[in-house]
Amino acid sequence: MLITGLLILIVSTIVSYLTTPIAIRIANKYQLVTDVKYRNHPAHTHTGIIPRGGGIPIFITLLVSSLIFLKMEKIVIGILIANALLLLTGLSDDKHDVSPYKRFFINLGISVFLVMFGLGIPFISNPFGGVLRLDLWKITFEFFGKHSILILADVLAVIWLTWTMNMVNWSKGVDGQLPGFVAITALFLGLLSQRFIAHDISAQTVMYLSFIVSGAYLGFLPFNFYPQRIMPGYGGGAMAGFLLGILSILSFGKVGTVILILSIPTMDAVYTIIRRIHKHRSPFRADWGHFHHRLIEIGWGKRRIAVFYWLISFILGVASLFLGGIEKFFAFITIAVVLFIFILVIERIKQIGV
Numbered sequence: 001m002l003i004t005g006l007l008i009l010i011v012s013t014i015v016s017y018l019t020t021p022i023a024i025r026i027a028n029k030y031q032l033v034t035d036v037k038y039r040n041h042p043a044h045t046h047t048g049i050i051p052r053g054g055g056i057p058i059f060i061t062l063l064v065s066s067l068i069f070l071k072m073e074k075i076v077i078g079i080l081i082a083n084a085l086l087l088l089t090g091l092s093d094d095k096h097d098v099s100p101y102k103r104f105f106i107n108l109g110i111s112v113f114l115v116m117f118g119l120g121i122p123f124i125s126n127p128f129g130g131v132l133r134l135d136l137w138k139i140t141f142e143f144f145g146k147h148s149i150l151i152l153a154d155v156l157a158v159i160w161l162t163w164t165m166n167m168v169n170w171s172k173g174v175d176g177q178l179p180g181f182v183a184i185t186a187l188f189l190g191l192l193s194q195r196f197i198a199h200d201i202s203a204q205t206v207m208y209l210s211f212i213v214s215g216a217y218l219g220f221l222p223f224n225f226y227p228q229r230i231m232p233g234y235g236g237g238a239m240a241g242f243l244l245g246i247l248s249i250l251s252f253g254k255v256g257t258v259i260l261i262l263s264i265p266t267m268d269a270v271y272t273i274i275r276r277i278h279k280h281r282s283p284f285r286a287d288w289g290h291f292h293h294r295l296i297e298i299g300w301g302k303r304r305i306a307v308f309y310w311l312i313s314f315i316l317g318v319a320s321l322f323l324g325g326i327e328k329f330f331a332f333i334t335i336a337v338v339l340f341i342f343i344l345v346i347e348r349i350k351q352i353g354v
Contacts, residue, residue: 001204001207004208005190005207005208005211006211008065008069008208008211008212008215009187009211009212009214009215009218010215011065011068011069011215012061012065012211012212012213012214012215012216012218012219013215013216013218013219014215014219015057015060015061015064015065015215015216015219016057016058016060016061016215016216016217016218016219016220017219017220017222018219019056019057019060019061020054020057020219020220020223020230021223022056022057023051023053023054023056023057023230024051024053024223024229024230026053026056027051027052027053027056027094027230028051030095031095032051032052032053032091032094032095032233033049033050033051033052034046034049034050034052034231035048035049046175046228046231050228050229050230050231051229051230051231052094052230052231052232052233052234053091053094053230053231053233053235054220054224054230054231054232054233054235054236054237055086055087055090055091055094055232055233055234055235055236055238055239056087056091056235057216057219057220058216058217058220058232058235058236058239058240059083059084059087059235059239061212061215061216061219062080062083062212062213062216062239062243063080063084065212065215065216066079066080066209066212069208069212070205070208070209070212071205073201073205074117074118075117075118075119075201075250076201076205076209077117078113078114078116078117078118078119079114079117079119079209079243079246081113082110082111082113082114082242083239083242083243085106085110085113086110086165086235086238086239086242087235087239089103089106089110089234089235089238090233090234090235090236090237090238090239091233091235093233093234093235094233094234094235098234100282100284100285100286101284103234103238104162104166104284107161107162107165107166107238108158108162110242111157111158111161111162111165111242112158114161114246115154115157115158115161119157119246119249119250120153120154120156120157120249121153121156121157121160121249121255122153157249160245160248160249160255161242161245161246161249163245164241164242164244164245164248164258165238165241165242165245166238166241166269167241167262167265167266167269168182168237168238168240168241168244168262168265169234169237169238169240169241170237170265170268170269170272170290171264171265171268171269171290171291171292171309172231172232172236172237172240173290173292173293174226174292174296174302174305174306175224175225175226175227175228175302175303175306176221176224176225176226176228176302176303176306177292177305177306177309178217178224178232178236178237178240179217179218179220179221179224179232179236179240180217180221180225180306180307180309180310180313181262181265181309181310181312181313182213182214182217182240182243182244183213183214183215183217183218183221184214184261184310184313184314184317185244185258185261185262185313185317186210186211186213186214186217186243186244186247187210187211187214187317188257188261188317188318188320188321189210189244189247189248189251189257189258190206190207190208190209190210190211190214190247190251191207191321192251192257192320192321193206193207193210193247193250193251194207201250203251206247206250206251209247209250210247210251213243213244213247217240220232220236225303225306226301226302226303226306244258244262245258256325256328256329256332257320257328259332260316260319260320260323260328260331260332261313261316261317261320262313263312263316263332263335263336263339264291264309264312264335264339266336267291267335267336267339267340268290268291268292268339271291271339271340271343272289272290275289291339291343292305292309294342294343294346295308297346298346298349316331316335319331
C-alpha cells in the first residue's frame with residue numbers, strides 16, 4: 001500500500017508540475033495578476049507583475065488524481081465539489097480582490113456544505129489521556145429517510161475548517177513558503193492516517209488523498225520558489241488550509257498533529273489576530289506584521305525564510321511520528337512561547353530603532 005502511495009505522490013507531482021505553466025498562461029491572459037502599480041497590498045513582499053491563479057493546477061491535480069486513484073465515496077465527492085467552489089472563490093479574488101468579509105462567510109458556507117457530506121469530528125483526543133466525545137448531542141429527523149445532525153461534532157468541524165483555511169492562507173507571503181510546508185504536512189498526515197480512522201472511509205483512501213495533496217503542492221513548488229513565476233493566490237492558499245483541515249479530521253486524532261506541525265503558522269495567525277484587535281483594526285484586514293515579515297525585517301532572504309518553514313515543518317512532522325498526545329501538547333506550548341518571545345524581541349528592536 002505504501003508503494004502505491006509513493007506512485008500516487010509521484011503522479012500527482014507530475015500532473016501539478018505540467019499544469020502549472022498552463023495556469024500561468026491563463027492567469028496572464030485573463031489578468032489574474034498582482035501588479036503593485038495597480039493592486040497595492042500591504043502584506044505583499046514581491047515586486048513587479050506576478051500571475052495569481054495557483055489554485056488552478058492544485059485543483060486539477062486533486063480532481064485528476066482522485067478520479068484515477070480514489071473510490072468515489074460520498075465524502076470524497078463532497079471534498080471535490082467543496083474545493084471546486086473554493087477554486088471559483090479564489091479565481092474571483094485573483095481577478096477582483098473580493099472583500100475579506102465576503103470570503104470569510106463563503107469559507108463558512110463551504111465548510112458547512114462539506115460537513116453535510118458527513119465530515120464531522122465525533123471526538124477528539126485528550127492530551128492527558130482518553131478522548132472527549134462530541135457525538136452525544138444530536139438531532140435526528142426524517143427527510144427522505146432518517147438523518148442525524150451531531151451538534152458539537154459538526155459545529156466544531158465547521159470552525160476548524162474555516163480556521164485552517166485562513167490560518168494557512170496567511171502564511172504564503174514569501175516565495176515558496178506555503179507549498180513546501182503544505183506538501184510536508186500532508187505527507188506526514190498520510191503516514192499517520194494508518195493508526196486510526198473515525199469515518200466511513202478507509203485508511204488507505206485517507207493516505208492516498210494525503211499523498212495527492214502533497215504531490216499537488218510539491219509539483220507547484222518549483223514555479224513558486226524564489227523568484228516566483230506564479231503566486232498561490234487566495235484559491236491555492238485557502239485550499240491548502242482546507243485540505244489539511246479535512247485530512248486531519250479524516251485521519252482522526254490528527255487535529256493535534258496538524259497544530260503541532262503547523263506551529264509557526266498557527267501562532268502567527270493567533271498573534272496577528274490579537275495584534276490587529278489591540279491596534280483597533282479589523283482582524284480580517286491584511287497588513288504587514290506576519291512572522292515572515294518580521295524575518296525580512298531582520299535581514300532574512302526569501303529563500304532562507306521558505307526553507308526555514310519547510311525545515312521546522314519536517315522536524316515537527318518527524319517528531320509527530322513518535323510523540324504521544326501530552327508530549328505533542330507540551331511541544332506546541334514550548335514552540336509557541338519561544339515564537340512569541342522572538343516576535344516581542346523584534347517588536348522591541350523596531351521601537352528602539354524608530
